[in-house]
Amino acid sequence: MSEPRQPRAAFAPWDRRELPGIFGVEETARRVGNYKWIEMRLFEALGGWVATVPELDVKLVLGRHCYHHAWHSELWDKRLPELREMKTDRLTLPPNDEMIAFVDALREPEAPELTIEKLVGVYRVLLPHKIAAYTYHQNGSSRITDAPTIRSFGFILQDELEDWREGEMLLQSLIETPDEVERAANRQRELEKLIVAAGGIAGPGTIGGETGVPAPEGVAVG
Amino acid sequence: MKKILPPEELARDARFVRVNIQDTIADPRQAKVSERNTGSAKLEPDRPAAADRARQLMHGIFMGEVQALEGAGRTTFDFTDEEVPFQLKLDMARQSWDESRHCEISVKLAEHMGTEIGEFAEATFLYEAACAPDALLRLTGVNRALEGLAIDVFNTMKLFGDHSGDPVLAACEDWMLADEVTHVKMGSDWLRRLTENDPERRELALEFQRTVDKLFSLGGFRGETDDNPIQLARRFRELAGFSTEEIDELSEVTAEAQAEAEAAAGVNKS
Numbered sequence: 086m087s088e089p090r091q092p093r094a095a096f097a098p099w100d101r102r103e104l105p106g107i108f109g110v111e112e113t114a115r116r117v118g119n120y121k122w123i124e125m126r127l128f129e130a131l132g133g134w135v136a137t138v139p140e141l142d143v144k145l146v147l148g149r150h151c152y153h154h155a156w157h158s159e160l161w162d163k164r165l166p167e168l169r170e171m172k173t174d175r176l177t178l179p180p181n182d183e184m185i186a187f188v189d190a191l192r193e194p195e196a197p198e199l200t201i202e203k204l205v206g207v208y209r210v211l212l213p214h215k216i217a218a219y220t221y222h223q224n225g226s227s228r229i230t231d232a233p234t235i236r237s238f239g240f241i242l243q244d245e246l247e248d249w250r251e252g253e254m255l256l257q258s259l260i261e262t263p264d265e266v267e268r269a270a271n272r273q274r275e276l277e278k279l280i281v282a283a284g285g286i287a288g289p290g291t292i293g294g295e296t297g298v299p300a301p302e303g304v305a306v307g
Numbered sequence: 308m309k310k311i312l313p314p315e316e317l318a319r320d321a322r323f324v325r326v327n328i329q330d331t332i333a334d335p336r337q338a339k340v341s342e343r344n345t346g347s348a349k350l351e352p353d354r355p356a357a358a359d360r361a362r363q364l365m366h367g368i369f370m371g372e373v374q375a376l377e378g379a380g381r382t383t384f385d386f387t388d389e390e391v392p393f394q395l396k397l398d399m400a401r402q403s404w405d406e407s408r409h410c411e412i413s414v415k416l417a418e419h420m421g422t423e424i425g426e427f428a429e430a431t432f433l434y435e436a437a438c439a440p441d442a443l444l445r446l447t448g449v450n451r452a453l454e455g456l457a458i459d460v461f462n463t464m465k466l467f468g469d470h471s472g473d474p475v476l477a478a479c480e481d482w483m484l485a486d487e488v489t490h491v492k493m494g495s496d497w498l499r500r501l502t503e504n505d506p507e508r509r510e511l512a513l514e515f516q517r518t519v520d521k522l523f524s525l526g527g528f529r530g531e532t533d534d535n536p537i538q539l540a541r542r543f544r545e546l547a548g549f550s551t552e553e554i555d556e557l558s559e560v561t562a563e564a565q566a567e568a569e570a571a572a573g574v575n576k577s
Contacts, residue, residue, distance in 0.1 A: 135377050137318050141424075145411060
């Protein structure tokens with residue numbers, strides 16, 4: 086039996102968490118504000134489209150996914166005050182005008198025969214970009230200092246990956262002809278150009294590269 | 308995508324058949340139907356054609372859920388961040404998910420009860436209440452009035468399941484009933500919060516609710532007597548934020564609607 090008063094290390098031998106992450110508090114808050122903004126615009130679009138799609142299975146899935154993204158926006162909204170932004174609306178913003186252009190184009194299809202265009206925008210363009218952005222941020226953050234954000238990423242990424250798979254399966258079940266393949270590819274190309282112009286959901290540097298934000302001085306611990 | 312999608316643009320596949328509710332009410336055969344003496348109108352297993360009526364009601368529930376899903380979804384989209392609080396949008400998104408599940412449950416129950424999508428026609432009057440340009444009117448007209456009706460319908464259907472020995476029906480209806488109480492409570496809470504300092508706006512919203520309540524009492528469809536197929540579920544309404552006075556008032560509204568319908572049909576109750 087171990088001696089309870091014997092000193093032990095603060096970290097168990099298998100605990101490899103490190104300090105620091107690549108983002109400071111301010112940059113994290115800015116990104117979280119961008120994340121909340123895109124989650125809001127997405128859940129609104131999914132909710133709005135429910136009434137415009139005739140395919141019953143798609144209609145019901147959009148209703149479900151609408152809530153998933155609303156919940157993500159709520160998680161980000163709750164995180165912002167913990168990152169010193171008490172007026173959360175102040176950071177609930179798109180990263181740039183190009184992102185607004187992307188969202189406007191994403192949400193533009195309305196007619197009932199445009200289900201493929203609606204789904205491609207969400208499941209072949211936006212969700213893959215969100216998954217990439219969240220994964221980058223999660224992997225670049227310290228699991229000690231920014232554990233609350235990372236915990237949210239865990240829940241959100243689970244939804245994103247499952248929703249992406251479900252949306253992709255719906256698309257594969259809808260795309261049956263060469264013309265429909267063309268439609269899907271054209272739509273993806275058009276929207277991909279717009280989101281690339283925005284630099285991703287958090288602007289340039291969404292998944293690294295030129296961020297304009299210097300990384301904190303490294304203190305390797307672990 | 309435009310704001311406020313009109314009811315005629317609701318997207319449906321080829322199975323669905325749409326009717327105008329006014330045409331149904333004005334159908335001269337309705338008077339003949341009212342004249343039939345079939346005993347208590349309550350949905351009970353020993354009532355004539357109870358199984359057919361239950362199937363028809365189940366299909367009606369399904370259509371109501373589809374439109375409730377569409378209405379909640381539209382409310383997340385139709386208003387800007389400046390027009391409605393963030394939390395209200397979150398509630399509507401949550402309701403979208405709930406209604407989506409209710410559609411799934413209703414499809415499975417419809418199959419379980421021996422009907423299928425498209426066997427009965429669809430009227431879009433539920434969704435029409437969800438097209439109000441003011442979000443508060445949607446919350447009173449849809450969440451308090453129509454989701455309130457859903458409480459009454461699900462409770463009636465649950466009792467039908469209990470009385471007819473169908474535990475699947477009873478259990479599923481009970482789950483949906485729990486969600487509907489939540490939705491009605493959302494409407495009650497938002498009505499209070501959004502009109503805290505604006506009694507005039509509150510009265511306007513409640514007036515809209517009364518209008519919808521009367522429409523949805525459908526000439527005796529809902530009430531508290533044996534003449535009403537759907538029974539007013541007082542206990543669950545209280546849980547959802549209705550006061551006793553409000554429930555009494557609704558009971559009066561339903562009685563008025565029934566009396567008007569009987570007068571219009573020339574029914575002699577003596």
